Amino acid sequence: MITRRKDWALGPEAFEKLLATLDADRDRAAERYEVIRRRLIQVFRWRGCSEPDTLADETIDRVSRKLSEGEEILSSDPAVYFYGVARNVLKEFWTQQRKEQSLQRSAGSVREFPGTQVDLRDREMDERLDCLDRCLARLPKEDRELIAAYYQSERSQKIVERAELAKSLGLSPGALRIRAHRIRRLLEEQVNEMMKKTSNG
Numbered sequence: 001m002i003t004r005r006k007d008w009a010l011g012p013e014a015f016e017k018l019l020a021t022l023d024a025d026r027d028r029a030a031e032r033y034e035v036i037r038r039r040l041i042q043v044f045r046w047r048g049c050s051e052p053d054t055l056a057d058e059t060i061d062r063v064s065r066k067l068s069e070g071e072e073i074l075s076s077d078p079a080v081y082f083y084g085v086a087r088n089v090l091k092e093f094w095t096q097q098r099k100e101q102s103l104q105r106s107a108g109s110v111r112e113f114p115g116t117q118v119d120l121r122d123r124e125m126d127e128r129l130d131c132l133d134r135c136l137a138r139l140p141k142e143d144r145e146l147i148a149a150y151y152q153s154e155r156s157q158k159i160v161e162r163a164e165l166a167k168s169l170g171l172s173p174g175a176l177r178i179r180a181h182r183i184r185r186l187l188e189e190q191v192n193e194m195m196k197k198t199s200n201g
Contacts, residue, residue, distance in 0.1 A: 011178070011182075012175075012178070013068075014064045014065070014067070014068045015064065015174070015178055017064070017067050017068060018033070018060070018063065018064045018067060019033060021067055021073055021078060022036075022078055030172075030174065032078075032079075033174065034174075035079075036060075036078075036079050036082050037056055037057075037060060039079070040052075040055075040056035040059055040060070040082060040083075040086055041053050041056045043056075043083070043086055043090075044056060044086070044090065044093075047090060049090070049093060055086075055089055055090070055093060056086075057177070057181055058089055059082060059085050059086045059089050060082070061181075062085050062088075062089070063081065063082055063085050066085075127195065127198060128191060128195060131190075131191045131194040131195055131198070132187065132191050134194070135187050135190040135191055135194065136187070138190075139183070139187075143183050146165075146169070146179065146180065146183065147180060147183045147184065147187070149161075149165050150162060150165065150176070150180040151180075151184075162176065162177075
């Protein structure tokens with residue numbers, strides 16, 4: 001998983017600034033946003049990434065953060081800037097993949113010693129899922145139901161079902177995506193903090 005800054009999240013103000021950078025007309029800006037996001041997903045998918053939509057959203061988050069911090073996109077085609085950021089996200093993804101593969105090999109070596117039967121990665125995953133359940137239980141009911149509905153769709157029906165979810169909540173697809181990712185990021189931070197306390201305790 002790509003490391004994210006925990007002190008910044010894509011909010012409505014940052015999203016509006018991103019749209020304004022893409023086009024002065026909000027409708028055209030929204031269209032350009034969707035086109036760029038689809039192309040980013042294609043780029044990550046073609047590179048063999050397991051979660052291309054997540055990496056595309058992370059790329060957009062980073063561009064938005066840079067804009068919020070005062071950076072300007074000078075290129076006549078803003079999409080070019082997004083692709084430059086996507087290259088960095090992709091490099092980090094493959095670096096993380098190599099680290100995880102190395103960890104898997106190390107864990108396999110540990111299990112080869114007599115008397116060591118515990119799969120370290122499986123145990124960590126069980127602990128992480130347990131933490132996630134507890135963090136989900138703490139969420140307001142509305143957020144808990146939203147995040148469950150947002151991520152339960154099958155890949156082939158995800159776009160249609162998320163569009164229906166957005167409509168039922170009175171949100172645009174973009175606003176739904178922002179809200180879902182904000183909840184997901186909060187959960188990630190809470191789970192990581194809980195895992196840290198567990199390992200220290």
